[in-house]
Amino acid sequence: MRSSVSYILSSTTTEPNMSHPDYEQLAHDHAALLVLVRQIGSQLKNKMFNKFYDRISRLNSVNITDSVGQVRNIYIRYVKEHPVENNLWGDFQTHRRLLGLVTFGKYDSQQELNDICRVHEQLKVKYITTLFDSRCILFGPSSDSPTEETTSSDATSSISSSTDAHSIKTTEKDLEKKELYFEENDKEVFTTPSNFKTRALFYSETDPCADLEAHLTDFLNSLFWVLESKRLERSREKLERVSLLLAPFEKKDFVGLDMESRNNKRRCTGRSTKHLGDLCLQAGLITEALTHYHNAAETLKSVNDWLWLGAAYEGLCTATALVLYPNIYRNAPLHRNSSLQEGSPKRSNSITTPILDIVKKEVPNTLPPEEISKKYREAIVHYSKYQNAGIIETEACFKAARISVEQNHPLQAASFLQNVVFINLTLSEQERIQRFETLSDLYMQIGFMRKASFCQRLAATRYVSAQNPTPNWSQCYNLMLQSFRGHKISLDPTEMMSTNVQVGWSTLQIQLLQEIVVAAKRMGHSALATRHMTFLLQTMWPYLSINDQKEFAIQLQSLSAQCEGSPVSLVLDNGTVIPPANLTNIPICAGFNLRNLQPHLRPRKIQVLKQDSGPFLFTPINFGSLERKSAKVQSKMDFFWIENDLCEVTLKLVNPLPFELKVSNMRLLTSGVVFESIPETVVLPSDTPTLVTLNGSPKESGELEVLGYSTHTLGVKSNCRLRYMKGFLPQYTIEVIPTLPTVEVKTSLPESATFSTFQNFENVVTSASLSLYNGESTQCVITIANTSQVPVEMLEVSIQSVLEPSLQDQIFKWSNDDLQKQLPLLPGNSASLTINLYSAANFLASGFNGPELSSGVFGSSHASSIMSASAGPSSLPSRLNSPVHSTMGNSFHGRRNDLNSSFRSSNSGQSSMTTTGCRSPGALTLPQHVASAVVDAQLQLRFSGGSGFQAGYCRSCSIFITLEMIPSMQVTNWDVLPAETYSQFYLVLDVANLTSQEMEVYYTPSKHMLIEGHESCRVPVPVDRCPLSKLTKFYMEQKSGLDDRLDLDKICSEHIANLVDLSWHLMSTDTRGKASLKGITLTPNMLDIVRMSPIQWEVLINDGLIKPQEEVNCVVGECLEIKVGVSNCFEKPLRQLTLSVQFYQDYQNGMQNYQLETRLAFTGTTKIILPPLEPQDKAKHACNVVFFNSGHYKMDIQCSAPECLASTPSVNTTGHIWRFLPAIEVNVN
Amino acid sequence: MSMSDDLFEFLHSEVINYSIQRNEIKKKESKDDDLSNIEFIGFSTGFKVIERLTKEMPRFKDELDTMKFICTDFWSAIYKKQIDNLRTNHQGVYVLQDNAFRFLIKISNGKQYLEYAPRYVAFTCGVIRGGLANLGINCLVTAEVQNMPSCKFHIQVQRM
């Protein structure tokens, strides 16, 4: 666009060139009358002045009917500044002339009024060459009633003397009337000085000034008429005789030139025609103007008068634009010299022309739309040939660009704008800045955001350049901020981070952000500097080199030392909001986990709907299976937190900076229920993942959302919300249940060293351990202290172990009632619970087979050996049919060293004891594998209270109890013997002392025995026989022998266990304990002795009653009369009893000889069937016997029932046999 | 045909076999073949290949111009023949018909293998979609095989 012959036509002398560019000019301004609006004196507030300025600016066009009755549409342009030098270009382009002046002033005194008048007059003098008319609007003291005063004369009236001025005259008459009115009413009269020759309008400050517009219209009318007269004057001039019009810098060029030359004549004509075109345009005669411009262009072209040709072209363009686009709005009349902070600029200062009645096509000489820019281009090329016309060129570029914008030709507009920067002007910094700002504004209008931002940035740097005498950092800052848009920087970091694609140019963004940090700092707004630096670190982190990261972090630290960064929006004076910037990269969060409460603090449902399969409770939360799958529920925790409890979130933090980073005041960010977060401070080493736990407690129950965490590092407070961080759910939701009490539990026993053998010990809060000898008992006092602010209203105690429940109940006993009586347990109070511990063990060596003990209570290896030891006796039932005779076998013969194997082989070991109460040291062998056993158990406390209790929750904690059970006493063998009285029998026990101490064993209330450590001893215990009443059922319904036999066994066993009270006392430690014979097993033979027989015997020999153990003596050949009486002591009749009497010889080697036919002879039958015996009935039988040989004989009297006494047929074919025991010994001499 | 053309065909059929097999391993319950993988391979191929194929081309005037390019130069480059018929409703729907589609021509013409046809057109659907996407036209591409080896590709342009 630039002319290649730039500057050749202009001299480089210091000619007065127009040095004040008006970047705001529109093409339409060519048609406008220029009016300067000024404020005089300091009394009038800026705000008020601006209000009035805006008000009169609306009056930007008036319709005036001219002398021939045609309506002219006149445009007016108001300006606040007009450099007087620009007036010099008024011949070149008449719209540059200042035609009118309106001043505003306020006074309180005559002196002030005088001053205002003086200044007004001075202004008039300044623009005297071009000024047509002026008005001075004066605001008097506010107490005054609205008044007006005018002076009748006007300094400029001389100029307008030639106008036909009837309209003015009429107004003057009106005003005179008002003047009279004023003088009558006002108390204090202010008068303008006599040399003040301006029409003044007087108002009070509060006056609405309703007639202001009317007066102004008058004023504009007067301007028009003066202009119109000038135009007419011009138009009447003869073209051949016109003088040469000159641009200011041309004056010298034409000195001494022959003005009469044909060329110069044409030049004069052309320029004059162009000038006339300008006047016509201003006077609202567009058609004439176009014709004049057209003609002027023709003429000027022919004489190569480039500058004026350019002006003629420009005139054509503007006139055309007026026709084609009458409604171009004055865009962005930003008052560039006033700061941007004046609120949003009014963009609607439009030239609202009434619809022109000109049909576009009909106007001759208009250019086609596309020609406008071409002609403009030509004009600009022509202007560019003159260095001194630089400003004209610049303005033309802007005007052309604006028309291109209107035509929607962005590229064209851009090329005009691009040309602007090539124009070499000597401009002040301020003007340069304005140029960039205007450029930026126009680029923005054509959508060239990047270019606009580029210009904004250039303008910003100019504001603070070294050449600028008055650097303005605040303006610089504002422009920098505006240029963000074109660099795709959003002020909101979350927005910057959310777009996954990198669209901006990070290098430039970083640069710009650095610059704005400096600007903010220099501007003195440390908070902003900190904010932008934070933003830079946060959003540009991935694009920064490691060194930059470090560098900026250090810079941030020093910036924030002046003003700490905090996560709140900053609002600038112009209303711009700078959203908070949060550092989520420093430190980097690599993990965020909500922690469940400690097991013993976790809430449990008091009522569990499903029966728990095991003794251990799991959190009874059941999500619907569908819910669990949906993504939303993932953020919902499947555990609870409790109101007022300390809850934890663990974070994994990494410090990416190469130096140690201190992060203080870390808290959790939550929503939902009130949550009190406890601040945490951590020092993170460089690049090492560190786990940090953030604590807090919810203060309400309900749903809690954990949104993230806050940090304070590098002097910046940040709210790091997971929502805006990569790799996290937007939030975590957790249910907070109402408050529950907490307790502290102590025991009176020492704590266990370890308790690792138990599977579930996670909610164990304390432990207790003790050792007890089997049979010993002790107490453990558990103190439960309420450490919370909530009363404990519910407290349940249960014991858990892998022991069989009945055994467990034997070992651990407590009184629940005592405990419940202590409730509710108020805050700070304690309750105590006494647990009775009893070392329950099986004291029977052979009986170590109870099913309750075989389940592996004893976790130690001893258990297995004990269990294997019990294998023998468990086979007892198989020996039910063992020969009856063997029970009377030889004493001691079956004793073995290995107790177990002896049990396995036969029962003879048990039945071999014939002597009682005799100690047989060395004869009895101690069990070798009996060792102490350890019982692990958990005493579980479930407790609740307060609102959590209402909601159905409790807590559960456990005390781990380790009980070592040390063997004390053991019964290694036992047997039964008939006692002297029929109602009793002797239980003979081999008692072993398994301790190393001397032990005293009490086996009857009056009898005791001392046993050395690891010794054993045999004791007889008289026991009442098991009464028939306990056994009734077996005689009632004998359905199946085997099972009943076992039941019978059990009843008898229990009978013995209940009656026999063994207690021991360790002498050296004074430890006492009790032993139980529970689970003692009995053979069928024993059973007969143990229980009462339904049959009562009465044996008479030679009419002498035989007592048990009694011996009968007789001689060979003597006849013994045997009378046997059998009576039924049972409640039922006994049938089909067979009574038999037999003799035998016992060889005491296990052999018994029943073949005694050669040695004795019976008279009478030895075997009879008795008649049915009703209860209490008695049957008798008698027979005689004669012995042939001397010797020891035994008499066996027995009574057998084929079907076990019952009348119904028995499955068991063996029936039952009762004997008279012991067999009567007969010594035959 | 040159060796590289053969290789292209073999590679194509192996890609299909591989994808189908992998899907079968993954889940057996779905009856239809999951062809989205193959389609995506086609998409990336198309996205990349268009860059090269349009290198010497002038800028396209409009959408139709672009489609014509797809039918001629683009198709020739990949399938060694041009599209036989292009139809459009001028509202963003284009139907490209290839009467002897290269990947179907080696398969028996009868109805017998018709059910396998979708496997052999999925890649091409992706190629078309990828190519157009890189040219700034977002669209849905579906294929229709009624008589082997003829194939119709329906392009439905997604307007913003």
Next chain:
Amino acid sequence: MAVCAAIVGKDNSPKYFACTNPDEELNFQYKVLSSLDVVEEKLNAANKGSDMRELYLGILYSLETHKIYGYVTNTKIKFIIVAESTNTALRDNEIRSMFRKLHSLRA
């Protein structure tokens, strides 16, 4: 010789940037970035049906010291070359062939 070359993606993000003098990179980045406005506008104009079908867009900006040229592939990948204004030896055709080479190298 060009002093700077850039490849800009579909989304106008920088993909490749190189210039002869690394110290000047920032300046060039500003220049290239603001020239994208013209590129977009030209493409816009092309879309509206003006008959500009060449991938080479010609000169985008003529600055005091540099000239910026643009080239946009059919897939909207932009190539930008900056040449010194004083280098009058560089003709349009040479710039065009430079772009062609760039395009061949990339595609």
